[in-house]
Amino acid sequence: DQQVKQNSPSLSVQEGRISILNCDYTNSMFDYFLWYKKYPAEGPTFLISISSIKDKNEDGRFTVFLNKSAKHLSLHIVPSQPGDSAVYFCAASALEGAGKSTFGDGTTLTVKP
Amino acid sequence: NAGVMQNPRHLVRRRGQEARLRCSPMKGHSHVYWYRQLPEEGLKFMVYLQKENIIDESGMPKERFSAEFPKEGPSILRIQQVVRGDSAAYFCASSSTQGNEQYFGPGTRLTVT
Secondary structure, eight states: OOSEEOOOSEEEEETTSOEEEEEEEOOTTOOEEEEEEEOTTSOOEEEEEEETTOSEEEETTEEEEEETTTTEEEEEESSOOGGGOEEEEEEEEOTTTTSOOEEOOOEEEEEEO | OOSOEEEOSEEEEOTTOOEEEEEEOOTTOOEEEEEEEOTTSOEEEEEEEETTEEEEOTTSOSSSEEEEOOSSSOEEEEEOSOOGGGOEEEEEEEESSTTSOOEEOOOEEEEEO
């Protein structure tokens, strides 16, 4: 039972356009959501997060949207840059729980110059 | 560099040998998490530790795997009698507070021959 799903294994966009990465979750106990970015041969790096009390959080070119009723979140990157090409992981945690995060399988984003 | 340190970066073991993976969390962080990433998959939670305590080991295989985070020194993930299926990238992460974003190390790539 995969509690966090990223249904698109890959996404390709043109430089300067918007990248939209999607994530769905099933566990209603999740109340904190994070996006991580991962380059090959490196560990994931934290990108942006959102608490369940919000529906949007913005940080520069990155915006995360949360739709609790649909159990869906998305990461928007605009404008996309070639350096954004990486694997993006969605993760969810329950603050009342043990602090572990449950990760999706990732979406590989390729931004073409 | 005060980031999360993992060593070794690469580890090759023959079937039946023991593997020891080390993780030093970021300075000031007392929460440590271990994740495993199999090829073409996302990160799977293994265990969450605080100093001298295992908080959640729900993702740990029941046999051959153990983890510790002693009062002094790094966290250790130990795999006894390794098998080929243990070949994966093992990532350690740390956080300052339960539920907050986690900071990942570069990973240890274990290859079992």
